Amino acid sequence: MAEEEYGGRSVHERFEEAVELLDTGQNSQALRELLSIVEEQPGHVGALNKAGVAYARLGEMEGAEICFTRAIIANPRCVPALSNLGNIYLDRDDNERAIALYKKALKYDPDYHVAHNNLAAAYKQAGQVSKQVEHFKKGQKLRFSRRGSQPDDTETWTESDASSEQASDSTTESEPAGAWEELDAGRSRGCLGRLMGTMAVALVMAMVFLLI
Numbered sequence: 001m002a003e004e005e006y007g008g009r010s011v012h013e014r015f016e017e018a019v020e021l022l023d024t025g026q027n028s029q030a031l032r033e034l035l036s037i038v039e040e041q042p043g044h045v046g047a048l049n050k051a052g053v054a055y056a057r058l059g060e061m062e063g064a065e066i067c068f069t070r071a072i073i074a075n076p077r078c079v080p081a082l083s084n085l086g087n088i089y090l091d092r093d094d095n096e097r098a099i100a101l102y103k104k105a106l107k108y109d110p111d112y113h114v115a116h117n118n119l120a121a122a123y124k125q126a127g128q129v130s131k132q133v134e135h136f137k138k139g140q141k142l143r144f145s146r147r148g149s150q151p152d153d154t155e156t157w158t159e160s161d162a163s164s165e166q167a168s169d170s171t172t173e174s175e176p177a178g179a180w181e182e183l184d185a186g187r188s189r190g191c192l193g194r195l196m197g198t199m200a201v202a203l204v205m206a207m208v209f210l211l212i
Helices: 011-023 027-040 045-057 061-074 079-091 095-108 113-125 129-147 159-163 185-196 201-211
Strands: none
Touching: 011 027, 011 045, 027 045, 045 061, 045 079, 061 079, 079 095, 079 113, 095 113, 113 129
16 A cells, blocks of 8 residues: 555545545544545645644544644644644643744734734733734734625624634634534544653643744
């Protein structure tokens, strides 16, 4: 069997199928497929980021953090992974690191509306209202310009905007899920073990912030 194929399907085909599973809320199935891709291609940035999204939706935040971190190590310019990792720090009330990650994402893609919205949430949490409003307005303007429509003047900002999702060909932002699917605990531990190998989470995170 060729390295690029698995069960007669190429890595690209398997990745697209996993993305479809993720988009339709089949997070456990998507995660298994994505992790099988990562096992074969440890530097597959899209699969790492998507696996992080799946972990986040399943409430496995350690796995999500590891995947987003590895995606950034594989490609320091992976904007969605930077933004996603920032969301994890925002949830931990670590505004300084969250803001640093969002700013890094916007350095590489100033038009990435999700990062603007996330940055607005971080500034709100930090009590910096003027910066919150600035980035929220930017995010909304970019969001609606992409959709070819005008924003509703009555629309109000909520903290759920901090985890808004952007679908693309290769990446998706994490968002809170109303009904998470259960992931087999043994499978989860095994996947985390294979993802980490001998690296400690703290060491990996130190590497990420050296890149920022």
